[in-house]
Amino acid sequence: MEPDEPGTSAVATEIMPLAFAKGKEKYCELCQREAYLQCAKCQVTFYCNADHQQADWVGVHERICQMLVSIRTMKDIYDPAVRKRNQLRKTHLIKICKLVAQSKLSEGKHEEALPAAHCCLQTSIDLYGPNTIQLVPAYILLAEANMGLGNLAVVAELLSQAEWAVLKNPELGASIQQQLHRSLGHFHTSVGNLETALHHFSNDIYFACEEYGLDSSATTKGYFLIANVFNRQGKATIVHSLYSEVAERWHKHLNSLLETHQKHADSSVSFYEKAQRVEMEEMLRVMLEFEQKQSRRDAALIALIAYNLAMLWFINGDFHKTQDFGSTALQASLQIPKHKLTEPIQELLQQVESLQTEPQPGSD
Numbered sequence: 001m002e003p004d005e006p007g008t009s010a011v012a013t014e015i016m017p018l019a020f021a022k023g024k025e026k027y028c029e030l031c032q033r034e035a036y037l038q039c040a041k042c043q044v045t046f047y048c049n050a051d052h053q054q055a056d057w058v059g060v061h062e063r064i065c066q067m068l069v070s071i072r073t074m075k076d077i078y079d080p081a082v083r084k085r086n087q088l089r090k091t092h093l094i095k096i097c098k099l100v101a102q103s104k105l106s107e108g109k110h111e112e113a114l115p116a117a118h119c120c121l122q123t124s125i126d127l128y129g130p131n132t133i134q135l136v137p138a139y140i141l142l143a144e145a146n147m148g149l150g151n152l153a154v155v156a157e158l159l160s161q162a163e164w165a166v167l168k169n170p171e172l173g174a175s176i177q178q179q180l181h182r183s184l185g186h187f188h189t190s191v192g193n194l195e196t197a198l199h200h201f202s203n204d205i206y207f208a209c210e211e212y213g214l215d216s217s218a219t220t221k222g223y224f225l226i227a228n229v230f231n232r233q234g235k236a237t238i239v240h241s242l243y244s245e246v247a248e249r250w251h252k253h254l255n256s257l258l259e260t261h262q263k264h265a266d267s268s269v270s271f272y273e274k275a276q277r278v279e280m281e282e283m284l285r286v287m288l289e290f291e292q293k294q295s296r297r298d299a300a301l302i303a304l305i306a307y308n309l310a311m312l313w314f315i316n317g318d319f320h321k322t323q324d325f326g327s328t329a330l331q332a333s334l335q336i337p338k339h340k341l342t343e344p345i346q347e348l349l350q351q352v353e354s355l356q357t358e359p360q361p362g363s364d
């Protein structure tokens with residue numbers, strides 16, 4: 001569902017009062033203030049000013065503009081078949097907004113994640129009603145976006161709404177509980193309640209295991225987050241052992257990714273996988289920096305993490321970075337006699353070299 005060439009700007013026109021039922025005020029899609037502009041393409045989305053329209057366009061509207069036409073101009077609200085179709089469209093819209101928001105968040109684009117998260121919440125309220133359990137994922141996405149922007153008061157409010165909904169529905173699935181604990185952990189980390197953060201991240205891991213299994217990437221990320229809190233508490237030994245665990249787990253994961261990649265060299269990467277890789281790369285870099293700064297460096301761990309990064313960049317097709325991290329990994333592994341990674345690292349580096357020296361078509 002990834003758009004190839006995202007347009008850079010939105011097109012707006014002034015609202016034409018005659019086109020809409022009299023006396024019905026239009027509100028800005030982003031801030032709910034009175035609107036003066038409308039999207040020229042779908043004509044069912046309104047904005048207070050051009051900045052908000054542009055922000056919405058880049059954030060999510062570009063992807064959902066045409067979908068909104070059918071959703072917002074539903075003709076016969078009394079026809080059950082029409083209603084059903086519209087509900088399905090809204091469910092689909094929520095799904096897309098979630099994916100877009102998650103992907104922006106994983107890339108650290110918090111401002112750009114806001115419109116998608118916001119649309120997710122509005123559509124969920126519209127479909128399921130206020131104060132329902134189905135709103136929790138949208139609250140979490142909005143909270144994560146605001147957390148990145150430092151709007152901690154807004155985050156506290158959103159997360160308490162989500163917690164309240166969860167309290168009222170204890171039978172709620174493990175996956176949503178896991179996400180909520182993760183966000184609460186992030187929140188308490190950023191306000192400095194480190195013990196509370198640890199409590200939430202432990203619950204995060206517990207629910208991640210229950211939902212996705214012990215070896216899942218969600219569980220692994222939970223260990224990484226706990227390690228970061230211990231790092232802030234200055235407990236380097238615990239951090240080191242947790243990072244080792246995380247690095248081993250990513251290694252297994254990357255090995256199987258690499259295998260699939262080599263079998264289907266031209267397989268395209270899905271939107272979700274791409275977002276996951278961005279996240280993984282970020283985690284591995286944090287871990288590598290931590291280990292390289294230690295006074296007593298663990299060469300084996302540095303080799304493992306750097307090799308993971310090399311594999312990741314190889315899969316992503318960036319041979320330059322593969323070589324960079326590959327040689328860091330090789331240097332570290334050569335410090336240990338007969339280290340088990342030396343050979344696979346050398347193989348990867350050779351593979352990159354042969355791919356790079358392959359004659360390009362049309363050049364000689």
Ligand SMILES: [Zn+2]
Nearest residue numbers: 028031048052
């Ligand atoms: Zn606005």
Ligand SMILES: [Zn+2]
Nearest residue numbers: 039041042065
């Ligand atoms: Zn539009």
